[in-house]
Amino acid sequence: MPAKASRAAFGEVLLDLGAKDERIVTVDADLSKSTMTAKFAKTYPARAFNVGIAESGMIGLAAGLALAGRIPFACSFGCFLVGRFETIRVSVAYSQAPVKLVGTHVGVAIGEDGYSQMGLEDIACLRALPNIPIVQPADELETKQAVAYAVEHPGPIYLRLTRQNLEAVHDASYRFQFGKADVLRPGRDVSILVSGGPVWNALEAAKKLATEGVDAEILNVATIKPLDDEAILRSAGKTGHVVTVEDHSINGGLGSAVAELLGEVMPTPLKRVGVTTFGESGDPKGLYAKHGLDAEGIAQSVLKFLR
């Protein structure tokens, strides 16, 4: 499969799912061309609602639709969506309204638009709420299956999608399982737990590490909440060293979730790679290099950590 942005895969699969289930509706806040629901809106105009640049109202509207038996996908950039945390907290999470929250344009990978448009704290915020799972697919195939799962999921759920293209990391036989991490590359020396944008880079890093005599195991952690404790503990127990990699704030994201798990259950040396500052404008490749999220950066972090 060619590289494809997870937001684009989302837009495509939503059209198919919408044809099968008329309860599926979209709500947008003037970003439907970016969140890729515009095609759905064109195909099913009576089931697509654009409320203007008003994300709180959009999330509340979605909560009401969900409580009245519809299956609403509420879409915006991850930062604008989760920025309306209080509405998600009470109208969606506490009300147990089965809204499908879709945050796109996550991470420094969006590049030139700069920090104000980058979803960098969304995982941290939503991890604090009791009943909203967080799913971040790594490629087109996984995204399409994760979106289909979201339709079936009985409660609210958050899908974290990218603006940038993602290289395929799964073969056609792969089946996404909610709550499960999958081993993309088995290894003995270090476990690299990675999610979303940098997954492909971690696989490339593993090749570099192999030339240095380091055999890295790569786990794609698509479901960040609830964490696949079993798979992570199994891998960490085997390798004895864990590195987390994410295009998200280093605080509160995948790395923190893994640190909490290991700290309580099986203390294991851990290195977290992620964004430690505000983001900034720049070309996406340059930003990944600066924040240590490209293959070279990940490999260097692992080597430094192991030495």
Add this chain to the structure above:
Amino acid sequence: MANPDIARLESVAREGRVQILRMLTHAGSGHPGGSLSAIDILTTLYFHRMRYDPKRPDWEDRDRFILSKGHCVPAQYFCMAKAGYFPMDRLTTLRKLGSPLQGHPDRTTVPGIEAATGSLGQGLSIAVGMALGLKLAGKNARVYCVVGDGEIQEGQIWESLMSAPGLGAPDHHVDNLCVILDGNGIQLDDFVAKVLDLEPVVDKLEAFRWPVLEIDGHDIAQIDKALDQAETIKGKPTFVVAHTVKGKGVSFMENEPEWHGKAPKPAEAVRAIREILGGTVPDWAASIIAELEALEKK
């Protein structure tokens, strides 16, 4: 809809006022002022207008009620108990550890509560979404949403006010939605006009393309007439501005900002209940008075 039995509804609202004071006194905290200003509206909705079945709280065709000003949930708890959703005795567990009757509405603990509210400004958006969802599902059910006047200072309210009148066009207009403003003129800190004046609120709503009706929110005939009228307005939701008195029915609470969020002491509650009942104390009320007098002695 048939003409309301005004005397009966007024009697239920009086009982509601007594039960609100009773439960807040037991709880030792809560919001009497706004509960008392909204009880006539809620009584009319629950005991004359809305179609629901307390034995089937998830009945798909039920009318929905969202109390966006969630802090006034004692008024709703009374209506729900009176309607048969749960026993009246449970009202005295309000706000206590382990009680389903949370300080603000929680739909997971009380079947029949439609959404969690109380973080102000959110209930209206949910109500709009429910109205739209019911239209999409081809249901005839209506959605009622009560907002507070202090509450509509929240920005999210105006987001939904902007979009709701045009939403669902051309086939799923949310004309099954009626929003009622409990305009009691007081918020936590002070009079609304002093904290952040909303006037001219009717002009603002009309500028946002809402049909607006203005009524006395303690006159059950007027409340009912407005809700009747709202059902005849097609193509748009309706906004009813109900002028109310905070603390209505208890002279020492009326129009006093300090009674926004303070529970009465048992002796104060007894005095208030006697005033509400105006001389004739039926047996059920006598036992509440005895219960509160015993609480005073503790």
